[in-house]
Amino acid sequence: MTTLEQTSTVRTARRAAILNPGHGDIFTDHMFSMLWSPADGWHQPEFGPLQNLSMHPGMIGLHYGQVAFEGLKAHRRVDGSMVVFRPHEHARRFQTSTRRLAMPELPTDIFVNAVDQLIAADHELLSDDPAHSIYLRPIMFATDESLMLRPSENYRFLLMAFVAGGFFGDRVDSVSVLISRDYCRAIPGGTGGVKVAGNYAPSFVALQQAQAAGCQQVVWLDAVERRWVEEMGGMNLFFVRSTGTGTEVVTPELTGSLLPGVTRNALLSIAERAGYRAREERISVEQWREECAEGIITEVFACGTAAVVTPVSSVRDPAGGGDWTVGDGQPGPVTMTLRRALVDLHHGLVPDTDGWLHPVPTER
Numbered sequence: 001m002t003t004l005e006q007t008s009t010v011r012t013a014r015r016a017a018i019l020n021p022g023h024g025d026i027f028t029d030h031m032f033s034m035l036w037s038p039a040d041g042w043h044q045p046e047f048g049p050l051q052n053l054s055m056h057p058g059m060i061g062l063h064y065g066q067v068a069f070e071g072l073k074a075h076r077r078v079d080g081s082m083v084v085f086r087p088h089e090h091a092r093r094f095q096t097s098t099r100r101l102a103m104p105e106l107p108t109d110i111f112v113n114a115v116d117q118l119i120a121a122d123h124e125l126l127s128d129d130p131a132h133s134i135y136l137r138p139i140m141f142a143t144d145e146s147l148m149l150r151p152s153e154n155y156r157f158l159l160m161a162f163v164a165g166g167f168f169g170d171r172v173d174s175v176s177v178l179i180s181r182d183y184c185r186a187i188p189g190g191t192g193g194v195k196v197a198g199n200y201a202p203s204f205v206a207l208q209q210a211q212a213a214g215c216q217q218v219v220w221l222d223a224v225e226r227r228w229v230e231e232m233g234g235m236n237l238f239f240v241r242s243t244g245t246g247t248e249v250v251t252p253e254l255t256g257s258l259l260p261g262v263t264r265n266a267l268l269s270i271a272e273r274a275g276y277r278a279r280e281e282r283i284s285v286e287q288w289r290e291e292c293a294e295g296i297i298t299e300v301f302a303c304g305t306a307a308v309v310t311p312v313s314s315v316r317d318p319a320g321g322g323d324w325t326v327g328d329g330q331p332g333p334v335t336m337t338l339r340r341a342l343v344d345l346h347h348g349l350v351p352d353t354d355g356w357l358h359p360v361p362t363e364r
């Protein structure tokens with residue numbers, strides 16, 4: 001095969017992948033980079049092709065996990081324009097996360113301008129398929145070359161992106177979950193309320209355990225009493241309750257060890273507007289099991305930037321009490337109503353009354 005043929009094979013494979021993306025492998029073409037130092041603050045902004053980094057093997061971020069990141073999405077609306085969902089909220093959470101790790105804050109305007117620049121450059125990689133989006137990944141890490149156990153003095157901010165697939169309309173898969181009894185995700189006073197790299201690697205072994213038990217995801221309980229439901233994998237959870245007086249949509253309250261999801265926050269408002277009573281309230285595993293058996297909890301779903309709204313069909317609890325099904329094990333009507341409302345908003349099919357969609361000027 002000639003080099004030209006090889007290049008064209010790679011291009012064809014990439015195009016096929018872009019039209020049928022998974023989650024996280026099909027990077028877009030560009031990245032933004034900026035440095036921070038005590039003397040210069042934020043400086044040296046650079047926008048260019050996505051490329052490998054060269055780094056010292058003794059970099060603090062690599063060894064001690066002084067690394068924080070974000071995840072947000074850009075969508076194409078039906079009129080062809082591009083919007084980013086609540087980038088200012090993500091910028092604020094990024095500031096909270098980096099502060100927690102003794103790192104500098106990236107000003108919101110730098111964060112949002114970098115997002116605009118990247119989407120303007122790479123939006124052509126996003127097809128018109130409404131199930132697709134561009135997932136943006138801002139990250140900040142410590143760059144000092146030192147193995148001293150101390151905060152770094154120098155940092156780097158990067159923004160990269162990938163083309164994300166997903167589900168749309170009725171093509172929604174439910175997930176089965178394992179209640180994690182051996183591992184906790186977060187502790188009081190820890191880092192569960194922020195988005196830092198160190199929260200994620202320790203969750204992998206619990207995910208492997210869930211998969212070995214025939215489940216797709218892990219449900220995390222609080223670390224103190226080991227009974228209050230916190231999150232599912234890297235997503236927030238919602239419970240739908242049918243009461244004599246209507247439908248309640250309940251999500252565990254923010255205790256400091258749950259991540260305050262931007263999607264969670266949006267769904268609380270969307271649910272109210274759809275006529276449900278939306279509440280933040282703690283809920284135990286026993287309540288979850290009993291209220292499912294009594295037909296009070298009729299639906300459960302997880303939400304997040306990556307997952308959008310994903311129904312939970314069944315629960316396995318190794319602590320005893322057996323497994324149980326949520327409702328009839330199928331995506332329920334409230335879950336699908338909320339999912340549709342969010343997806344329609346992303347794609348400009350309903351008015352953006354809250355100003356959550358940030359338009360990105362692009363040329364097509």
Ligand SMILES: Cc1ncc(COP(=O)(O)O)c(C=O)c1O
Pocket residue numbers: 071195231233234235236259260261262263264303304305306
């Ligand atoms: C642990 C965890 N919970 C919840 C979420 C959902 O948050 P968001 O809706 O802001 O994506 C995420 C994703 O960022 C997460 O990592």
